[in-house]
Amino acid sequence: MAATWVLLPLILFFCREIGSSNGEDSGRILEEDGSISREIFSLDSDVTWVVQISDLHISSYHPQRSEDLKRLLVPALRIIRPSLFLITGDITDAKNKERTTTRQDELEWIQYKKTMDVVIRESGMDKKAFFDIRGNHDKYGVPHVGHKLDFFSNYSISSQLNRLSTIHSISLVGKEWKYVFLGIDDSLNIGLRGPTNLFGHPSDKRIESVESELEYWDSHPHALVTKVAFGHFPMSFIASSEKGRRYESAFARYSVSTYLCGHLHAKFSKHLWRLHSVDLASHSKQPKKTGQFWEWELGDWKDSKVIRILAIDRGHVSFLDVELFTKHGPKEEFQxxxxxxxxxxxxxxxxxxxxxxxxxxxxxxxxxxxxxxxxxxxxxxxxxxxxxxxxxxxxxxxxxxxxxxxxxxxxxxxxxxxxxxxxxxxxxxxxxxxxxxxxxxxxxxxxxxxxxxxxxxxxxxxxxxxRWETLYSVLLWSSISFLIIFLCLPKLLNHFMERNALYQKWAMSVSISLPIGQKRNFFWPLWFLIEGSRDTKLWCCMVFYLLYLLRFPWFWGHATSEDGTVARMYLRGWTVEFPDSKIQKDGLGEPDIIAITLPFMYFIVSPLFLMVYCLHVERSAFYFHSSRKKCCQEPTSSKMDSAQRLQAVDVDPSKPIVGVKRSPCKICNGWVRTALLLVCLLIVYLHFRQCSYVMAAYGAGPVALSPALSWAPPLLLAAAVYSTQTPAQGHHANA
Structure with a gap:
């Protein structure tokens, strides 16, 4: 028990440390970009319309996607003739043929550039009306903007027109109305490889720049202005800034009409629309104000071949999603x-x-x-x-x-x-x-x-x-809290219930004197927790393993490029070091690591701890049942009560009972243990499936050498299986 009281404060200390980590940088590879590029286009009237597409996923292994762009977009744009053409991210696929790993492919970007050159030329539109922004796929494995893998800066339409700012302000000026389109690039500053690159990550500086640009148009009281923002990530997949700021309050405060996005593809739903209502801060004497704006997610071009036509008619915003591809193939002409x-x-x-x-x-x-x-x-x-x-x-x-x-x-x-x-x-x-x-x-x-x-x-x-950022935090800390209680509560119960060896007698008294159907329900959870945690060595191993997961790296791998520096992934995100500049970036990809941490905690670690307890409970149940049979077979008086029987046979479930034959019950016949071993095999299978998935994403060598992710779970299970063998089980195993 002394080890318990030493380890409990350690658990609380490590939880406090990991919870208070804010992911601040010890250095910065480059400053967050909050600059704005501004362009103005004139309109003939106060009615305008634009076209949006998203998630093209141009791939070297699927050339038909770029061919579809030319075949379907050109006739559509000739007829629609929009004022603007918006491409809201995920321009290239950036995955290998098996889709097991992510990497930037220059051939895909060259293919995109050639395709869009054809679309612009044959549609007859002005190239300046085309705006493209990055998605998470366009930043996979890019260490920083300007790196040799940053092909967006070389082949995108925005780069060709010198629009490399993270914020694009586009003004369409009509006779009486002005329509402002604000494009925001929220991709990771340091582009991690998938799957830990899933969320948008705005900085405080970028949000301030957006607010400043929106406030500029509100400073003209006589101007009739409609504001539309567009980006790649939905609001539910945008993380908060360093100070916890978000776009929702800015959009509501400065009367943004709608926010256009992509990212989720049409496989989830073809109508992902949301009206945001945000309470705006006001003085206590003033009535409470609520700001609203719409969020409209667009399905992908990759599979659905869908485009959006958004129109603004004197401040009234409407849209229509048009599929250019039917079940029977592409339409012969634009309908x-x-x-x-x-x-x-x-x-x-x-x-x-x-x-x-x-x-x-x-x-x-x-x-x-x-x-x-x-x-x-x-x-x-x-x-x-x-x-x-x-x-x-x-x-x-x-x-x-x-x-x-x-x-x-x-x-x-x-x-x-x-x-x-x-x-x-x-x-x-x-x-x-x-x-x-x-x-x-x-x-x-x-x-x-x-x-x-x-x-x-x-x-x-x-x-x-x-908001998946909040949901991730709730799910993660629920799992960690459960494991902490699961480990600590049994030791506390042992401390208070096993003084003077009363627990074994009480347990045996209940098991002998009462039939199974009459035993008290509350007894079984207590018995499970106490018996499951009896092996102090294994219990300490599980505690140290949990502490390791909370504070130390889970695995090492190539977080940015395939041949880049090996980085470390913690529960709080990635730590990437840049040897050339002696700079370290901490806390990257949080909550993007949800794709790795939650499956590991819920499908590997939690079942692992539970099975360790179950194996020990099965062994104790076998010994208790065998002891009960021995007690019942003693040549004592039938009038002897259960307490006298227990005094006659002093039982310690942690020690083997020599000479006891297995009775015909499920426990003694081994069916329960066989089922537990099958569950253990399932956990090992799931563990190696996830390990192979992570190895394919970040490199087999570094991940395989990472003890927390690769070695610890099967070793703990093997130790639990070995230490809980009964004499008969050991005999059968040797045979």
């Missing part, structure tokens, strides 16, 4: 596409306060068609009357071209004022010169600016509405 810009969809695009909402007596729609448009009509449907047609209006072109793309008409919006935001729906039908009819999807609207509730699936809520 007629209709985007209603006003009235906007009340489910996902109306964030206006009804008290300040100014009703507009017009209907506007963008029609993108490869063929001249003959007729455009808007239909108003009433959902309370089985979507019966209420009114039909003809829309007329508002541009110099005879076939659009902007069509509008006047109407009496006051006729459709209703308390419900989903009663009235609108659908636009288009007839081209060949007589082909195309109809938009019906969408609800509210002329009063009311917002309809948006249904969320459990998967959407889990992926998009939970």
């Amino acid at each position: 007629t596409t209709i985007l209603i810009t006003h009235p906007i969809d009340s489910r996902s695009m109306s964030i206006m306060n009804s008290e300040k909402h100014i009703s507009r007596n017009d209907i506007s729609a963008l029609v993108f068609s490869a063929r001249p448009v003959l007729n455009v009509t808007a239909e108003v449907l009433d959902s309370l009357r089985s979507f019966e047609l209420v009114e039909e209006l003809t829309l007329h072109t508002a541009s110099s071209s005879s076939h659009g793309p902007l069509f509008c008409t006047k109407w009496n919006a006051s006729n459709y004022m209703d308390a419900s935001a989903t009663r009235f729906w609108m659908q636009v039908r288009v007839v081209d010169i060949y007589g082909k009819v195309t109809a938009s999807s019906p969408r609800p609207f509210s002329v009063q600016g009311k917002r309809a509730s948006l249904r969320k699936t459990w998967l959407e809520h889990l992926i998009f509405h939970i």
